[in-house]
Amino acid sequence: MWGRFLWWVNYYGTLHRVPVIGVEPAFTTQNCSRRGQRVKKSLSMRTHLCPGCGLLLDRDHNAALNILHKALQGTVGQTGTDEGVSSNASGQPAATRRRSAAPRKQAG
Ligand SMILES: [Zn+2]
Numbered sequence: 001m002w003g004r005f006l007w008w009v010n011y012y013g014t015l016h017r018v019p020v021i022g023v024e025p026a027f028t029t030q031n032c033s034r035r036g037q038r039v040k041k042s043l044s045m046r047t048h049l050c051p052g053c054g055l056l057l058d059r060d061h062n063a064a065l066n067i068l069h070k071a072l073q074g075t076v077g078q079t080g081t082d083e084g085v086s087s088n089a090s091g092q093p094a095a096t097r098r099r100s101a102a103p104r105k106q107a108g
Contacts, residue, residue: 021071023070028070029059035050
């Protein structure tokens, strides 16, 4: 099922020219998306409140920012849209997407 999901993510990424990038999912929920401080939380804790910098976000919002940062770190200068989503040590690849620049107007 996961493989099929990734297939569709890649399919629509290519179709709409949106890069699909696999990232290592470890600690994307635990780390503070502002400065990286580890903030342990159980599954039932739905908010991220960082004791270091005071950042308060929904748990998933914080995780999404961490995933985005990881994806951007790993792809400096990369512009293709058809890279495969790589799996990682845990065998559970995470995917995120990055909006490409505004669509170019066609000449004419
Ligand atoms: Zn913080």
